[in-house]
Amino acid sequence: xxxxxxxxxxxxxxxxxxxxxxxxxxxxxxxxxxxxxxxxxxxxxxxxxxxxxxxxxxxxxxxxxxxxxxxxxxxxxxxxxxxxxxxxxxxxxxxxxxxxxxxxxxxxxxxxxxxxxxxxxxxxxxxxxxxxxxxxxxxxxxxxxxxxxxxxxxxxxxxxxxxxxxxxxxxx
Amino acid sequence: xxxxxxxxxxxxxxxxxxxxxxxxxxxxxxxxxxxxxxxxxxxxxxxxxxxxxxxxxxxxxxxxxxxxxxxxxxxxxxxxxxxxxxxxxxxxxxxxxxxxxxxxxxxxxxxxxxxxxxxxxxxxxxxxxxxxxxxxxxxxxxxxxxxxxxxxxxxxxxxxxxxxxxxxxxxx
Numbered sequence: 001x002x003x004x005x006x007x008x009x010x011x012x013x014x015x016x017x018x019x020x021x022x023x024x025x026x027x028x029x030x031x032x033x034x035x036x037x038x039x040x041x042x043x044x045x046x047x048x049x050x051x052x053x054x055x056x057x058x059x060x061x062x063x064x065x066x067x068x069x070x071x072x073x074x075x076x077x078x079x080x081x082x083x084x085x086x087x088x089x090x091x092x093x094x095x096x097x098x099x100x101x102x103x104x105x106x107x108x109x110x111x112x113x114x115x116x117x118x119x120x121x122x123x124x125x126x127x128x129x130x131x132x133x134x135x136x137x138x139x140x141x142x143x144x145x146x147x148x149x150x151x152x153x154x155x156x157x158x159x160x161x162x163x164x165x166x167x168x169x170x171x172x
Numbered sequence: 173x174x175x176x177x178x179x180x181x182x183x184x185x186x187x188x189x190x191x192x193x194x195x196x197x198x199x200x201x202x203x204x205x206x207x208x209x210x211x212x213x214x215x216x217x218x219x220x221x222x223x224x225x226x227x228x229x230x231x232x233x234x235x236x237x238x239x240x241x242x243x244x245x246x247x248x249x250x251x252x253x254x255x256x257x258x259x260x261x262x263x264x265x266x267x268x269x270x271x272x273x274x275x276x277x278x279x280x281x282x283x284x285x286x287x288x289x290x291x292x293x294x295x296x297x298x299x300x301x302x303x304x305x306x307x308x309x310x311x312x313x314x315x316x317x318x319x320x321x322x323x324x325x326x327x328x329x330x331x332x333x334x335x336x337x338x339x340x341x342x343x344x
Contacts, residue, residue, distance in 0.1 A: 123187040
């Protein structure tokens with residue numbers, strides 16, 4: 001799966017160093033059906049001050065609904081800027097529901113997808129998700145590559161709507 | 173110059189939205205010889221918590237030596253992660269001088285280039301510059317595209333070795 005993810009990065013013109021593809025994280029959120037619900041992440045830097053990643057979604061793959069909660073008194077939670085680099089990504093965030101959304105949640109998991117304001121991003125388009133805001137996203141039929149810029153990333157603290165999901169912490 | 177910079181972004185597979193190229197910043201550092209000493213910057217996001225840009229250098233172009241000083245008590249200065257996306261960039265930072273460096277400073281300005289630890293980055297390679305550390309960089313013969321990830325960027329506070337340079341602040 002790591003080399004498949006690296007191929008998708010290549011479709012966005014993104015080259016990895018010689019052994020970098022070994023550090024691509026493949027996340028199935030513990031649900032065991034990666035092609036349906038999952039995400040591949042290449043983290044370039046994650047310091048206490050800032051973080052940059054590229055996210056790969058295979059065709060139709062969904063990143064499950066979650067939010068980034070406040071961390072202590074001074075941190076309102078992770079804000080994220082998503083910038084599409086390849087393919088189409090459909091982002092759903094808390095807010096007024098879009099009347100005819102392009103995507104459906106993974107079959108059988110509909111109960112765990114509760115926010116329906118749709119933001120469709122094609123290459124060269126971006127959107128910033130405020131801290132502590134529920135969101136999920138799904139790739140179009142060609143898959144998608146999305147750059148994510150944010151403060152320090154503490155994925156182990158993410159709160160998922162689906163109670164079966166426990167996100168393993170990323171190496172920091 | 174903005175459309176030329178957008179062309180170089182394209183060489184790295186980086187697409188801009190419809191009117192985004194209009195926000196590319198062309199910086200000649202007030203020296204009036206952009207091809208020699210200058211930098212083109214496409215800023216995607218710059219919030220109080222994080223910043224992401226792509227830097228374009230035309231062939232042989234040099235970004236003048238500078239550092240990002242501490243800002244108040246809690247901020248040691250801007251740390252930057254440079255990741256090469258296209259071409260070659262030669263980065264020079266404070267530290268043990270490289271014995272046969274690949275680059276020369278812009279002619280006539282040699283006095284203002286004082287750090288000589290060379291880090292050569294090709295696509296897929298990256299380097300993190302610590303806060304408050306003198307650095308400068310120059311593109312190889314094909315030019316270069318470099319992604320820069322950092323905390324909040326306050327370019328107007330940068331301190332240049334060349335006393336003629338006054339960096340205009342970026343819009344925030």
